[in-house]
Amino acid sequence: MGRNFSEDSVLTKQRNGVKEKNTNEDSITETNDVVEKSTTEYKMEIKWINVLVAIYLHGCAFYSIFLPMKYWKTVAIGWIYSIISGFGTTVAAHRYFTHRTFKANKPLKILLIIFQTMAAQEPILHWARDHRVHHKFTDTDADPYNSRRGFFFSHMGWLLVKKHPEVIRQGKKIDMSDLRDDPMLKFQKRWYAILGFLGNIGVPILLGLWCGEDFKTLWYGNIYRYLIVLHCVWCVNSVAHIWGTKPYDKDISPTDSRFVGFVAIGEGWHNYHHVFPWDYKTAELPGYRWNLSTSVIDFFAWLGWATELKTVPDEIIRKRVLRTGDGSHPYSIEMQNNNNNNFDKLRDTEHFWGFGDQEMTTEDMKYVKVL
Ligand SMILES: [Zn+2]
Numbered sequence: 001m002g003r004n005f006s007e008d009s010v011l012t013k014q015r016n017g018v019k020e021k022n023t024n025e026d027s028i029t030e031t032n033d034v035v036e037k038s039t040t041e042y043k044m045e046i047k048w049i050n051v052l053v054a055i056y057l058h059g060c061a062f063y064s065i066f067l068p069m070k071y072w073k074t075v076a077i078g079w080i081y082s083i084i085s086g087f088g089t090t091v092a093a094h095r096y097f098t099h100r101t102f103k104a105n106k107p108l109k110i111l112l113i114i115f116q117t118m119a120a121q122e123p124i125l126h127w128a129r130d131h132r133v134h135h136k137f138t139d140t141d142a143d144p145y146n147s148r149r150g151f152f153f154s155h156m157g158w159l160l161v162k163k164h165p166e167v168i169r170q171g172k173k174i175d176m177s178d179l180r181d182d183p184m185l186k187f188q189k190r191w192y193a194i195l196g197f198l199g200n201i202g203v204p205i206l207l208g209l210w211c212g213e214d215f216k217t218l219w220y221g222n223i224y225r226y227l228i229v230l231h232c233v234w235c236v237n238s239v240a241h242i243w244g245t246k247p248y249d250k251d252i253s254p255t256d257s258r259f260v261g262f263v264a265i266g267e268g269w270h271n272y273h274h275v276f277p278w279d280y281k282t283a284e285l286p287g288y289r290w291n292l293s294t295s296v297i298d299f300f301a302w303l304g305w306a307t308e309l310k311t312v313p314d315e316i317i318r319k320r321v322l323r324t325g326d327g328s329h330p331y332s333i334e335m336q337n338n339n340n341n342n343f344d345k346l347r348d349t350e351h352f353w354g355f356g357d358q359e360m361t362t363e364d365m366k367y368v369k370v371l
């Protein structure tokens with residue numbers, strides 16, 4: 001664990017060079033900032049208290065296997081709790097607070113804060129800051145869950161060591177002006193340790209006792225449930241940065257992974273998400289089969305509580321797929337399968353005959369500068 005990561009620092013500028021090359025025309029929100037090379041060598045310092053907590057939690061989870069719940073009601077409560085706290089991460093912390101992919105009225109915002117508190121991860125202000133830095137500086141020293149450091153680090157190891165100084169430096173610089181002074185988020189941050197504990201473990205234990213289950217079973221069982229949810233969420237940073245396809249951009253590490261899409265209730269389409277982070281679906285997919293979190297946002301949109309849901313026009317997706325995808329997307333396959341005589345389908349629609357070409361979308365029109 002005391003590995004020296006100065007070699008990772010050297011890769012930093014190269015990675016940003018690739019990104020700059022990729023952001024020339026689509027509305028892609030990758031960064032042009034340059035993460036400076038670390039001047040001093042970085043040695044990971046273990047946070048022993050976090051290591052002990054992690055060992056305790058995993059030990060409890062293992063022990064809970066031998067203490068099955070006696071009542072189906074407590075099992076049902078556990079499942080409901082897992083899903084709701086999952087939405088607290090995917091819909092609330094991720095899609096709403098970090099990426100601002102839709103707007104919420106006050107009741108929905110309060111509900112989302114409650115869901116996120118039930119997830120007992122980090123206060124939203126910290127969660128969103130780290131995740132914005134992750135998107136802006138993916139796979140550099142400034143990336144809190146830098147996947148270049150291997151599966152374990154990006155999965156949970158990053159929580160067991162002190163942050164790289166570059167993560168802290170960029171974390172202070174990242175734009176949090178929309179969230180920083182929010183009184184509800186400040187309140188949540190202040191009381192998160194207590195509220196998170198009560199929300200995640202306390203309430204389900206009380207509900208379980210009310211159902212007749214004994215305390216010991218509930219304590220270990222709820223820790224088991226908490227850890228399962230955490231590992232599902234962590235898979236987005238580890239599995240979906242290592243294994244899977246890259247239909248939208250083959251030059252970045254995030255991948256599309258059906259497995260992660262399933263376990264993280266819709267957050268597995270990570271190659272798409274890093275290319276188009278403002279899409280409320282975090283995926284191109286229609287339907288809810290691999291993306292349960294989208295159904296929650298659509299439900300609140302139907303109620304009128306969620307508004308201004310942002311997504312990406314098909315034409316922009318198609319252009320990006322054909323320009324930088326790895327060839328696994330149906331648009332790319334369609335291109336490959338067409339024979340050379342089918343010029344109409346084969347050519348890239350980025351080629352216009354001039355101003356006024358019918359294929360020139362209103363989106364394209366925006367880039368035209370009239371002097
Ligand atoms: Zn994200």
Ligand SMILES: [Zn+2]
Nearest residue numbers: 236237254270
């Ligand atoms: Zn990512």
